[in-house]
Structures are given as C-alpha cells and as structure tokens.
Amino acid sequence: MPKANKSLKTAGKAALSKAKPALRAIKGGKAAPPAKPAVKAPAPKPAAAKTGLKSALKPIPLKPAPAVADDVPVIALNLAPGKLSPAMTAYFKKCQERLGFVPNVLLAYAFDNAKLETFVAMYNDLMLGDSGLTKLEREMIAVAVSSQNRCYYCLTAHGAAVRQYSGNPLLGEHIVMNYRVARLNKRQRAMLDFAVKLTASPWSVEEGDRERLRRAGFSDRDIWDVSAIAGFFNMSNRVASATDMRPNAVYHEQAR
Amino acid sequence: MPKANKSLKTAGKAALSKAKPALRAIKGGKAAPPAKPAVKAPAPKPAAAKTGLKSALKPIPLKPAPAVADDVPVIALNLAPGKLSPAMTAYFKKCQERLGFVPNVLLAYAFDNAKLETFVAMYNDLMLGDSGLTKLEREMIAVAVSSQNRCYYCLTAHGAAVRQYSGNPLLGEHIVMNYRVARLNKRQRAMLDFAVKLTASPWSVEEGDRERLRRAGFSDRDIWDVSAIAGFFNMSNRVASATDMRPNAVYHEQAR
C-alpha cells in the first residue's frame, strides 16, 4: 500500500492550507482508497515555531508537550480493509484534499464498502443536507448527545466542529462538559434539552416535549431533524464505544 | 390518492398468502408511492372463523375484542408526504406484495425521499445483509435494545419478527419483557448482554466486554455487527419515541 501511504502524506501537507470542517463535503471526487483502514492518518508535523510559541504562552511545562500523535489503531477490532467503490474512493480523496485527513470514523467503516456508504449517506444527509437547523446547531446536538453518552470519538470530532462553526472555542468546551453552562438562547437551550432528554430517557419523551420545541420556534420538520440527529449520535456513540474508536489527533488542536 | 389506496387494499389481501418478515427484501420492484405517509395501512380484516376460535380459547371476554385497528396517525408530527424516487416506490410496492403492508416506519420517513433511502439502505444492510449473525439474532438484538429503551414501535415490529424467525412466540415475549428470562444459549446471552450494556451505559464498554463476546464465539466482524445493530436501534428507538411513531396493527397478531 505504498501509494495510499503516499497520498496520505501528501494530504497531510494540504491540511495546512485548505482544510474544512470534517466531512463537510461529500459529492464527487476521485482518490486512492485508504489502503489499510486500521491505520491512522499520520499526525501533521507541527512546525518548530509553533511549539515555541505555545510554550511561551503556558506555564513552565514539566516536560515538553509532544506533538499530538494519533491513537493507534483506529478501532479495537481486527478488521481487514475492504475494497472501496469509486464513489467512496473519491470521497476519501476529497477528505484528504479539503480536511487534510480522512476522519477515522470513515476508516473504521471502510472494512466494508456497503456499510461505509450507508453511514456516509446518512451522516451527510443529516449533518450537511437541507434543514431548518443550522450546521452549528446540528453539531451542538451531536456534542450534547455525545457528552451524555461520554463518547470520546464524537466529543472530540464534533467538539472541534462546534468550535469551528461557532468561532467560539468556549462553546465547544461548554457542550462537551455540560451543555447547561453554555450561554444559549432559548431556541438552542430547548433544542439541547430535548436532545439530551431523548438520549437519557427516550421512553419519557411525549407531546409536551414536542410542544416545548414548537414554542421555541421549531417547525415539525425541525423537530424531526433534532430527533434524527440526536438519534444518529446515539447510534454513533455506541458504535464508537463498542469498538474503542479513536479520533484523529488533529481534532484536538482545531479551532482552539 | 386513489391509486395508492387501491394498491394498499390489494396488498392487504396478498398478505394472507405470501407475506414475509417486515422489510426483508429490498432490491428492485416498481410500485405506486404511498400517497399519504401519515395514514396507516388498513388493518387486515380477520376472518370470522378465526375470531370464533380465539374466543373459544380465551375466558369469556367482557366485551368483544375489536379487530385490531391501527393507531393513527403514524407519527405525531405534521409532515407532508414527499415525492418518492422510483426505487422507493418500487420498494413500497414490494412491501405491499410480500408483507401485505408498508411498515409505518417507512411511511414516517417518506416525507423526504433522501432520508427514507438512507434509512432503508442502512436498515437492510444491517438486518438483511451478509453477517455472521443470523437474522433471528439480529432481531433479538433489536428487541433487547428496544426493551431497554421501552420503545413501543420497535418492540412491536421486531417482537413480531423474533416470533416469526424463531417460530417461538414465547421467545419474542421474553425479550420484549426482560431478555434475562429467555432460555438462551451462551452465545445468545453474551450477545444480548453486550447489546444491553452498550445501550444502558455505552461509556462503560471496554475490551473485557469484547473479550466476552470473542470467548462466546463471535469474530471481530461479528462484534462490529452486534454493535452496529445495537447502535442502529438506539437511533431508531429515539426517532420513534421522539415522534410517537405507531406500529402497524398487524404486527400485534403476527406469529402469536
């Protein structure tokens, strides 16, 4: 798999200039498939200047903070890489070009092209498709649900997305730790209250809960979207926890 | 929507002779789209002979048990029906022909063809695609997870599937109520223990849990499938609870 590795390295460089929120674009493109799904994308080599700058900002470190390295392997299951379809190959290539890396969740699913495709299709429809919810709101739901479920992968990847979309690093931290401390408007608070209740005790969600969303300005279609996204991360959180899925290291530094 | 209604009625009759477990087949076919997703499939009219037999078996009823009627509407959100793609139209037609009805979850998603397609694709891959798990085992996971989440829709539809696939009505009841009372072999018990733990406290699933599955004979690929199916129903349970989704009435009588 030298070709794949090479493309990954090349992509690493690209990440420095034109990355976008993970998984943001999906249509089209052509690329080599990630040859070995169980292997992480290489950590971007931080420039020496950066390390120097950070150490100036923080208290005297007891030991130099190493460049953040990816956890390996991506998941704790031993699954041989599958043969990717041209569409998925192109999608991975596009991820490399735009994000600088292929999100590990995609590498995890890549042992089976059919599963990868259904995951990507649902993900992109929910998180990037038409909706009355902004992309930031959708990511906020992702993080609030993942916090309830204490999902390391999703908190890391989508915490970064909240920081990016909002331009507010604190908002990402707030929702990772306890969404109740975030400075939310009434709409956002109602949305996250619903998503978290649906996560913690789905059996107890009733008409009164839907009514609260309506009173906060959500249409019935919006309520579907809040529910479907909250549901989706209740799925993803469990797949990630069940397989000990590890996020790409690059997320940790994004938009801090 | 006369055409759709007609096809629904026709299909109702077909159900008496050649129905299959819900959602079992997805590939191909052509049919009229379900014209009004918020409306239920008509309840099959139970033959008089059957009612007579059942009343002979049971204690004197205080009032005659009515033919089971579908709850209406399918969900508590007011969503206009979407335009279905030819593939989805065919899929609905095939449901009618083989099951005698279109499962309400499909009608619920049918307000948006893209969402319907991603749901159907993922569902069919997980529940009907290749796997080291039998279809019965997958349905057992579905029901055990749905019991933990007390999801009316999924317990009803997949409880029926467990009864059908196993040919054992009691097994379906057991897993609906408390999977620990079911007479399971070690493999099945390990599988459901994992799925239920993953549902109740996903953050606590660790290598030891995976090891228990391996010792019970599951491959790493099987562990993925157990996890992905458990994850999927943690999603579906929440979409169903959030929208007050109602199962087709016909499930209640299946395979009792």
Added chain:
Amino acid sequence: MPKANKSLKTAGKAALSKAKPALRAIKGGKAAPPAKPAVKAPAPKPAAAKTGLKSALKPIPLKPAPAVADDVPVIALNLAPGKLSPAMTAYFKKCQERLGFVPNVLLAYAFDNAKLETFVAMYNDLMLGDSGLTKLEREMIAVAVSSQNRCYYCLTAHGAAVRQYSGNPLLGEHIVMNYRVARLNKRQRAMLDFAVKLTASPWSVEEGDRERLRRAGFSDRDIWDVSAIAGFFNMSNRVASATDMRPNAVYHEQAR
C-alpha cells in the same frame, strides 16, 4: 397424583367454553389439590384449524410456530407440594372450571397452604373486592408497575387481563411496553403516573402527588386502593423475579 392430573386435563377442556379472567372468583367450591405445584398445567392443545388460520395471516414462517408450551418448572426453587386446605382445594377446582387452568402463581405458593391463603386473600380483596377503581383500572396498575419492574410473570398474566377487561388488545401491549404511549384519559393517566412514581422512587411521593390524584377525581379511599395495588405488585413482581416464576402459556394467546 393421577387424580389431580385428571382434573387438570378435564379442566383444560372446560377452558374452551367458560373461562373468566384469572383469579376472578374465589369464594367456595371443592376440588382436588394441585398435587405437584412445581409442575405446570398442561398447555391447551390448539386445534389444527387454528394453526392453519394463523399461518395464513402471517408472513411465511421460517419454521412452524409450535403450540405455545408452558415453561417448566413453575419456579426455580425446589419446593415440595404442601397439603391444601379444603378452601384452597375448592379454589383451585374453581380456577380449573372457570379459567381452564390454575394460575401458576397459585401453584408456586401451594407449597405452603398458609402462605397460599394469605396471598389469595390479599389478591382477591385488592383486585376483585369493592373499590372505586374498576377491575380494568386495577389491572392497568398491575401492568404498569410490572413493566417498571420488568416482571415477566406479571406482565404476561396481567397483560392478558388488561386485554380481556378492556376488549382492547392494543391497550394491553401499550402498558406492557410503555404506558405513556397508551391513549389514556386524564384519570387513567394520573393513576398510572402515581403508581409508576411510587414504584420507581417511593421516597419521593408526597402530598402534591396525592393532590394530583384528587384533582383527577380520586377519593382518598381510591388513593389507598391505587397505592395498595401498586404496592402489591411491587411485592409480587419481586417474588416472581426472585423465584423465576413462569406464567401459564395460555395467557400469551388470551384476548389477542
């Protein structure tokens, strides 16, 4: 114990014509004691015609659904049968005549006549005696409490009773799975909310909870009855779970 077995068989036939909700009548009667409490009542042999009818209604079964057979033994404790008093002997005979079977919970208690008598006396007073609650309402409480406690025996036996008393198979399913999905009037909902809260967190029940029942039309005597019935099933659920008590198979088919 040939005599007892004979009476059981005879009673089995009687069940086809004049059974009543389980445990409905207690006063008087004379019958042979169930000689071996740890042994189940024989499963009613379903007529061939019925099996044919059901298979026509349901999708093609993977294997023929067997006649529902009783789980054996009734409980997981090895307890020798006790000597029944004339009153209990008569009571068991009456069960056979009217229900077609002796409910397994009675067989379970029959290892000790004194315990059987106190159980029967309390059960019948609460479930069949004078009360401002209808018999259906009392059974609804039984099922809602048993669902909270995930009690297989009580969900099965009393789920059947709700189906019978209400003439509404769906209502039974609703309360077994999640009472919040049932279409309840305000009185019923208040009643079940109280019973379930009392089950889940008895320490938190206070005057405000009683006031809610009063506002829903319950008298103080009614509140006692709701409480006592909810309490009773919190007891029975635990005796059943502790002993792995198995319901008579016949319940599964009743009033579907």
Added chain:
Amino acid sequence: MPKANKSLKTAGKAALSKAKPALRAIKGGKAAPPAKPAVKAPAPKPAAAKTGLKSALKPIPLKPAPAVADDVPVIALNLAPGKLSPAMTAYFKKCQERLGFVPNVLLAYAFDNAKLETFVAMYNDLMLGDSGLTKLEREMIAVAVSSQNRCYYCLTAHGAAVRQYSGNPLLGEHIVMNYRVARLNKRQRAMLDFAVKLTASPWSVEEGDRERLRRAGFSDRDIWDVSAIAGFFNMSNRVASATDMRPNAVYHEQAR
C-alpha cells in the same frame, strides 16, 4: 370514643412492664376496637428520673428534648374508621396489652376490616410463622429493604425490632443507614445483598443470585422466605410512602 381512649391509656401503662416486639403475637384475645384509627396512641410519659439521667449523659441541650410525641394523624388520607371483626378487635387488645400500643400500620388499615385482616395474616405468617430464618434475620431484611426505599415508617418500626431482637442497638442503626457497614456474618450478608438487589433491580435477579444464597447455607424454602419478606416490605414501604404513614413515637426510644 371514651372507652377506646380509656383502653389505650390503660394499655400505655401496661407497656412499661410486659411489652414485646411489635406484632409478635396474633392469635386470639378480645378487646375494644380502636375507635378512631386516624388518631395515634398516646405517647408514653417518660418518667422524670429517666429524663434526668439522659440529660446527664448528653451534652448540654440547647432546649430540653420534649417527650417524643406521635406524629398525627397516622396517614395523610381521610378515611373513616371501619367496623372491626371480633378477631381484629381481640388482636388490637392484645397489642395494647403486650406492646402497650397498637402499631400505627394497623390503625391505618383499620378503615376496612377485610384489608386489615389480609395484611395482618400475611405479616404474621411471614414475620412470625415457621421459617428457617430467625425473627431477627427477617427484621434485618425488613430494614435493609426499607432503607433502600427510604421508608420512614418501616425504618422506624423495624429498626426498633432489630435493636430489640439483636440486643444490639448499633446493628439497628447500621441497617437503617447502610447495611454494608454492619458487622455481618457471611450468611447475613448474602441474605441482605439478595434482598437489596431484589429491591433495587428485581429484573436482574437470576439463578446466580439464588446460587449465592444456597452457597451461604440457605435452603430453597429459605430463599422463598427471603424473597417473600423482601417483597412484602417493598409493598409496605410503598403503602406507607403513598399515604405518609407515621410510626408510633414509642419506637424511637425502644432498645436504644
């Protein structure tokens, strides 16, 4: 109701010399019925000498501890007293003679003689009848269960019983507060672990739990008794909490 009051006062004196653990004896006796069930038994007037002694033992009180007075009324429901049967009348008289008071739980049930009788019969069978469990062990179960359910009435009445039967005031406190701190032998610990698990999560009790009791020396009949007693207090705790039942004040001082 002067007669009743008189008998209550007389009984109060008797309590000083020949009281026994509450509800210990049930057979026979003749007495006036407690005329007004909602009214408490008068608090025993502590002798002056005793107050003096206690104040010498304890730190300077900020205000003199009043003689412990009964909470009134016995329950928070307004229920008119019922007509007691001769057997129950005699039973109440015997309570007065032997305990010096009628336990409030009996006064609470006395609005309906049938309910009182079934409660007394079951209580006495379980707590005072033949069993492989000592009376102390049964009371320990009562308190451990009631602690899990935070039931004021039962913790008070049965906490006193544990103190009395064991002659060890600390043991009563331990089980009221957290049975895990009590110095228990293996048999007792296994017994309470089972009872508390059965209380907290009855659905999770399985054969392994019964096996643990057997290994600790319990017969299957003993396991029934542990289960039935734990079940009974799960009932009583809920009746008490639902009705805000108040224990007789005298329990607080017993066997300290």
Added chain:
Amino acid sequence: MPKANKSLKTAGKAALSKAKPALRAIKGGKAAPPAKPAVKAPAPKPAAAKTGLKSALKPIPLKPAPAVADDVPVIALNLAPGKLSPAMTAYFKKCQERLGFVPNVLLAYAFDNAKLETFVAMYNDLMLGDSGLTKLEREMIAVAVSSQNRCYYCLTAHGAAVRQYSGNPLLGEHIVMNYRVARLNKRQRAMLDFAVKLTASPWSVEEGDRERLRRAGFSDRDIWDVSAIAGFFNMSNRVASATDMRPNAVYHEQAR
C-alpha cells in the same frame, strides 16, 4: 500511651456533666494529643440505673442490650498516629472537656497534623462560624446530604447534632431516613431540596435553583453557605465511606 489513655478516661467522666454538640468550640485550650488515633475513645459506662430505666420502657428484650460499644478501629486504614501541634493538642483536650470525647473523625485525621488542621479549620468555619444559617440549619444540611450518600459516620454524628440543636429527636430521625417526611417550613424545605439536588446531580443545578432559594428568603451569601456546607459533606461522606470511618458510640444515645 498511658497518659493519653488516662486523660481519655478522665474526660469520659467529664462528659456526664458539661458536654456540648460535637466540635462546637475550637479556639484555644491545651491537652495531651490522642496518642493512638486508630483507637477509639472508651465508651462511657452507662450507670446501672439507666439501663434499668430503659428496660422498663421497652418491650421485653430477647437479650439484654449491651452498653453501646464503639466500633473499633476508627478507620479501616492502618495509619500511624502523627505528632500533633500544640493547637491541635489543645483542641483535642477541649473536646474531651466539653464533649467528653474526641470525635472519631478527628482521630482519623490525626495521623497527619497538617490534614487535621485544614479539616478542623474548614469544618469550624462552615459549621460554627458566622452565617445567615442557624447552626441547626447547617446540621440539617449535613444530615440530608449524608442520607443521600448513605454515610454511616456522618448520619450518626450529625443526626445527633440535629436532635440536640432542635431539641426534637424526631427531626433528627426524619432527616436521617428521608428529609421529605420532616415537618419543615418553606425555608428549610427549599434549603434541603437544594442541598440534596446538589448532592445527587450537581451538573443540573442552575439559576432557577438559586432563584428558588432567594424566593425562600436566602441571601446570596446564604446560598454560598448552603452550597459550601452541602459540598463539605459530600467530601466528608466520601472520606468516611472510603475509610470505613466509625462514629463514637456515644452519639447513638445523644438527645434521643
């Protein structure tokens, strides 16, 4: 350590006449350090007269209640006694003089003088320093929190303090068992509701909770104190549970 033992015995006698609520006064004083922290203070020998009086009041004991003896050792960790500072030595002496004993929590911390001092300083500031809360209110918080955490040590020591400060033995019992059964005024109830919520789910405390305290008459400074005391006992409960800390036996009899 004969000297220390002697001073402990001497102090035991003093306890009969001038003890005060445990840990009430801290400033000044001179005393021998408790020589062996892991050893309990001797149980006060109850006068024969007292035992006689109590046995007259209670039902016939099955065995004579022994004088309450201290659990030994104080904690389940084997920690050598530390060298106490003059201030702490004086403090222990003052405890002996005023309370008649050194509270075991102090003996537990006495393995390290620095830890003892910080504990004593914080305890005394919170429980005895200036505050808008009365000392009784602070002890009520201590007990309500400790009940939530089922902490044997703190329930015993601070349950006694509530009995003493209130002069109401029942109030102490109520809060030990379930603060909701206590007859509280609105201020007290709001205070304990806040403290218990903060204990059970600190992440869910928000502005609305603080507002409820303000509406019940608490200043912002009072809210700090409620929070800090509730926080403190969440710490102490855990130190006590983690080390199996045992309260002085004398607490059990105080202010009954």
Added chain:
Amino acid sequence: MPKANKSLKTAGKAALSKAKPALRAIKGGKAAPPAKPAVKAPAPKPAAAKTGLKSALKPIPLKPAPAVADDVPVIALNLAPGKLSPAMTAYFKKCQERLGFVPNVLLAYAFDNAKLETFVAMYNDLMLGDSGLTKLEREMIAVAVSSQNRCYYCLTAHGAAVRQYSGNPLLGEHIVMNYRVARLNKRQRAMLDFAVKLTASPWSVEEGDRERLRRAGFSDRDIWDVSAIAGFFNMSNRVASATDMRPNAVYHEQAR
C-alpha cells in the same frame, strides 16, 4: 481599584515567561489583593503570530476564532469582596507572578478571607503537599471525579493541569471525556476506578475496593490521599456548580 488592575496587567505579561501549574506554590509572598473578586483576570492577548499559525493548521474557519475571553462574572452570586489577610494578599500576588493570573476559584472565595484561607490550605495540602501520589496522579483524580460530576470549572482548570503535568494533551482530554479511554497503567486505572466509584456511589465502597488499591501498589496512606482528593473534588465540583463558577479563559489554551 486601579492598583489591582495594574498588577493584574503586569502579571499578564509575566505569564508568558514563567507561569506554573495553577495554584502550584503557596508559601509566602506579598501582593495587592484582587480588588473586585467578581471580575475576571484579563485574557492574555495572543500574539498575532500564534493566531496565524493556528489558522494555518485548522480548516478554514467560518469566522475568525476570537481570542478566548473570560466568562464574566466569576460566579452567579452577588458577593462583595472581602478584606484579604496579608498572607492571602501575598498568595494572590504570587499567583499573578507565577501563573499570570489568579485562578477564579480563589476570586470566588475571596469574599471572605477565612473561607479563602481554609480552602487554600486544604487544596494545597492535598494537591501539592507530601504524598505517595505524584502531582499528576492527583490531578488525574481531580479530573476523573469532575467528569463524573460534569463540573465545568474543575474540568477546565484541572484538565489543563493534567495536560501540563503529563506533557500529554490527549491524556487531559481522555480523562475529561471518559477516563476509561485513557491509556493507563494498572496503578492509575485502579486509582481512578476507586475515585469514580467513590464519587458515584460512596455507600458501596468497601474493604474489597481498598484491597484492589493495595494490590495495585497503594499504601494505606496512599488510599487516604486518593480518598481525600476524590472527596475534595466532590466538594469543589458542587461549590462550583452551585455558584456557576467560571474558569479563567487562559486554561482553555494551556498545554494543548
């Protein structure tokens, strides 16, 4: 308060070169008191170069990430600043010099010098005093406990400390999100398992739990320290949540 503000600004610059883990040193020093405790320390102005570097590393931000600004005010209670003692004044000054800021928790306590002193004394003894636990291990406990309690303040401040002490940014994230995903050695895992169990269900900690720590190499004194630190953060988490305490913004960027 110009003097205080000036010293804060001056200190801000110092932070760039010689800051140390928050609260690391306490002894000695002299400084102006923080004049207005409810006001945050100014956020360090990130050098332009750094911002440029970070934006090169991350995907195209939708809006420029603002310099992280402190939440204001520090707590949600309106408490006037207290008069600080010379020792506390010096301590604050030392914080400014070494950390570049005064941790907000100190500003929060500064409304009352006595409370501030007891908090600082206990904190420094536990976190910086002699112990068999390394400072990193102590911070790991702080974060694991705070994660269980979802405490925003403590997760932020002590998450930064774990990143700093370990030189491993990922370790900090892991424990904030779910300590079970961290790559811990057996000693660390046993330590955090104990601390988290003690946090979640203190009543269930028993000798077996202490034995597990001993088997992992902890002395009894170490067990005390684990317990005391876990206890301390159970206190601090609740004070922070009860008062909506906000961490200094600078923590968010430390040691990433």
